Amino acid sequence: MGLPIQMWHTPDCPQWTIMQINFEAGSRRIKEQDAWAKGVFPAAHERLKQAAAAIPPSTPAQPFIDALTELVQAQVGTDGSVVLHRWAEILERHFPPRLPDPDHTTE
Template sequence: MQISLEAGSRRIKEQEEWAKEIFPTVHERLKQAAETLPRDSPAQPFVDALTERVQAQADTTGFVVLHRWVEILERHFPPRLPDLDNVAE
């Protein structure tokens, strides 16, 4: 059991080290891919939110707390305000 725990711990540490090493390169590829989309694409808010979320994760220890997630989503998917020209009497 001790050997299994140590092996599992070692694998997790190796995965973390690998991820920290490769993350900047992968994140850069994400940003470059996002820049190729037309700015008026319907997917743009999703791409912008994902890119910002990935950056937020990079800026932390790897965990984005809920309130930060909500801030990102609110920024890219704001609530729709009532259309004052189309209000039923």
């Protein structure tokens, strides 16, 4: 296990300047991506709901469609992430574990 290392830079250090530029550029990219996602998410969510509603309910893919639709709906109004326990609740509801069949016996 490594020990923590602390580096000191002088105000005119080129390495420090490059690190600051990269930090600021990364922060700006994240903000731009977040703004873009918040702008397109509502329309994409609506298209998903319309596409899911257009699929006949008897399709074998129905559990996948329902789970995806519910997971995307759970995303609405969050700060950008659905917490793990919500994922687990939704997936358990749409893909419950198979319980053993009490009438099935092996010989």
